[in-house]
Amino acid sequence: MKRQFGCVAAALLLGGCAHQHHGGVGGDHFGVREVGSFHIGGRQVTLSGLPEKEIVFTAGAAPFRVNPNGDFEVEQMYVQYVKLHEPYRKGRYPLLMWHGGGLSGVTWETKPDGKPGWQHYFLKAGHDVYVSDAVERGRASWARYPEIFKTEPFFRTKKEAWELFRLGPEGSYSTNPAARRAYPEGTLFPIEAFDQFGKQGVPRWATNDGATQAAYDQYVQKVCPCVIMVHSQGGNFTFNAALKAPGLVKAVIAIEPSGAPDVGKVDVSPLKGVPHLFVWGDYLDRFPLWTRITPNIDRYEQALRRQGTDVTRIDLPKTGVRGNSHMLMMDRNSDDIAKMIADWMVAKGLTR
């Protein structure tokens, strides 16, 4: 009866009950107003003069002639959103989650170990959450090369992911899952789910940055004001998008960004009033690419600090949390890290 009474009271006071005993983090569900998606950006391209191809659909069947010439939509990106029903919505702005290189929006969804990911966490925390696939990957689709995309794609090997994402030292990857060795000090990545994580990888191109930035910029114009949470390669796209639309990007949450504008060439003053959070995992000193990349990001962070931008930096090892990989949102303590971020959002006035 207690729950019913609470519900009745809520009904009389608020004209509704759902948010009374189910709303917010820890609730067993959340009210959703809309699940939807759209593609944004891109252009129509016409191919002509290419030879017809014969395609055999099934062995033995007569070949099927395909004419590759014609019009195509290319260089668009894909965005999916979950909008919360009002009493469940605590966030002042939509939370946009931008993925890293060779990956898609799946980064933010259910973790490779089957546990809820950050998309689910921040929905339960009361934010409308937008998860996107950048140009060239996932549901954004990709275009014929070299006629439209200028180069051929490349595919990240599992060994590169194992080392680059800092699960174990160089040479510790093995084709045999049982023989893979994480850092001796341990990793918080669920390595038993590494093959499952491998299924999330998508091919990448080296020559689509312009189209990718253009689509992201249109995305910001369409759905912001917003907060952007970004991972890895998405960092540079996010910082540039924020510099172009500082009035629309209300905060930037950068999870191990792998790139940032050159502060020698870019004026960061438009971001004076935009709070930034940087979150870093462990073992950044163990892999050459990271020791080479991080100084650039740190220079960007310092430039923001120098001009008085509200910048928070969480170096997890310095807080006593050891073993986080580059895929923080998939690590065993991902909910703890999400809570640090959610608390920061509350502290910065991004919630109601």
Place this chain on the structure above:
Amino acid sequence: MKRQFGCVAAALLLGGCAHQHHGGVGGDHFGVREVGSFHIGGRQVTLSGLPEKEIVFTAGAAPFRVNPNGDFEVEQMYVQYVKLHEPYRKGRYPLLMWHGGGLSGVTWETKPDGKPGWQHYFLKAGHDVYVSDAVERGRASWARYPEIFKTEPFFRTKKEAWELFRLGPEGSYSTNPAARRAYPEGTLFPIEAFDQFGKQGVPRWATNDGATQAAYDQYVQKVCPCVIMVHSQGGNFTFNAALKAPGLVKAVIAIEPSGAPDVGKVDVSPLKGVPHLFVWGDYLDRFPLWTRITPNIDRYEQALRRQGTDVTRIDLPKTGVRGNSHMLMMDRNSDDIAKMIADWMVAKGLTR
């Protein structure tokens, strides 16, 4: 006060209010227990002996050497689900939505004209909805060819989509949107959104049917008992999946299936107790591919009927509804068609 009183009464009678004034079709929101995703199927492949490639990330930058050899996860598929909070859930089984060829799960999401799609409709109708991307497309990702995928992909032109999906007669497509001519009798596809629809297209391979069927079969084993709603090329995968797991597939809703098993070679008796719904749009006699394909599907439908399977067929033109395209779920009357399907599901005992 009326709404509040209804809520109070519901609280006392049912111990909750949400489903009282928000549940089901027409409610302004629905309670969600989980939004999640997973990849299923596929295998690890090792490539070796391929030459290194030099990739130039940005014009003028030093080339970056990439070794394409190593381990990859390939031939998996992607599944995303929205599970409803109990009082909102009316469906007895999860509703799985399988897309057609050269497309992804986006088919079922928000329509190209920006209006809610069938994913949203059937969630509001009280079904847990699963939307997937089959092997080779969207978030399922794709693999290097010809080393892993045996052939090169092909890309559907907008002209082919315009004609094959029956928006207008052969020759009525133009590169210039304003010059495109729909069937003189009219089309229910929102042709002003055709370029937006074009952004949903993904490349396709002719040689991945085996891997695609294998992943779909594993998907059925993982999440069913279920109801499968399928479009176009997905038809053959669905019928075969159902024949292999008749105890798990509780009903099949085939939206313009473009393929079906050869009834001369396949025993359909396992599906005696599995209700089937076939839904067909307009202008099927106007494009040669359809006049060639549909007799095979009709033979399959007849074989099911002959053995006493509960089969319902909706030929929309015969019901007086003219102008539906192959993309029924995107046409202007998509909600009316969804209601016919939802009513059929109720009639077949697939809801509570």
